[in-house]
Amino acid sequence: MLGINLLLWTAEPQQAHRPLLESLKNMGYELVEIPAFHGEPEKCAALAPILDELGLARTLLSARGADDNPVSPDPTIRRAAIENGKRSVDCALALGARKVVGPIHSGFGVHSGAGPTQAEWERSVEVTGEVAAYAKRHGVSLSLEFLNRFECYLLNTTADTARFVKDVGAGNVGILFDTHHANIEDEGFEATLARYGGLVNHVHISESHRGSLGTGMVNWPAAFGALKKLGYEGDLVVEAFGTAVQELIPLVKVWRKAYDTEDALARKAFEFVSRNLH
Known part of the structure; x- marks a missing residue:
């Protein structure tokens, strides 16, 4: 299915975002x-009926x-990683x-100064194996997102993540x-x-500058x-990503909008991906 990440608009989707959800559904x-x-979980549960009603x-x-x-030497912090x-x-x-x-394998934006x-x-x-076992018991899969070297240092490439997924050894964990x-x-x-594509269970379609698809340096035909x-x-x-979610700016290092409006980006992205998939 073709979807879109709501972080373009908000880090905390709520029932008040119903008009946005309706708009995205109408876009396709x-x-x-x-x-x-x-x-x-209670906030997530409040959104579920709206998503069900809209068919999203x-x-x-x-x-x-x-x-x-999860990589911390402190067992208390690792236990928090498991519980979270x-x-x-x-x-x-x-x-x-x-x-x-998402990047649930290590601390986002946390660096040691070495590999x-x-x-x-x-x-x-x-840690990931324990979370995966819990997820499996509930019929949930995990998809581990590797990040570029400026955002994390544990998993930076597809190859890194493939080796990691194999080491975890859980059928409900992918890339x-x-x-x-x-x-x-x-x-x-x-x-x-x-x-490594056989291990991929989720894909993010994102431009080099994090803005409007087709206006950056990603080789989309490839x-x-x-x-x-x-x-x-x-x-x-x-x-x-843009500037609508202030708390994300220092994390993803995006302080300019590489698009006209969030609505225009979403509409153009749907058309762009649909056109390139056929």
Whole structure:
């Protein structure tokens, strides 16, 4: 299904966002990605009836930070990572989603000044495995998003994430392939997806500058061509960032709008992806 991430508008979707959801449905979107960083299942549950009524499928976006970093040597912080990971699954269930996606493998924006150590890798594998087991018991899958080197240091490439997913060894865990991050870190769309595409269970469609699709440096013919060659039939979610969500600006380093309006970006993105998929 073709969807869009609501972080273009808000980090806390609420019932008051119904007009936005109706607009996205009218544009043709079948799915919305709901950010739920604070782990409040009751707020997610309040959105579910609206999404059901509008006929919108949904996935849940989550992330870990400094206080619940799975790679931390502090067992208390790792325990918080596990509990918050399980709470994300609870949020997904309350929302009516069956997939939790995002950089839940390590602290977003947290850096050590070096590459990952084997101990950090093993700690994250252990934490992710425990969350994955909980998710599996509830029929939920996880999609791990690798981030570029400026946003995290544990998983930066599709290859990194493929090795990590294999080490976790859970059938409900896969790779979130984001064209923005892959455009920076991977060797090329076709070679990468030919080698690791079988582990991809979610895709973010995102431009190099995080704005309007087709106006940046992403090689879209190569990206869509590789997805077609792979035979990928899973969810495709447009992800763009601007200045509407102030708390995101220092995290994703986006302080300008590479688009006219959020509504125009969403409309053009739907047309762009639909045109390139055929």
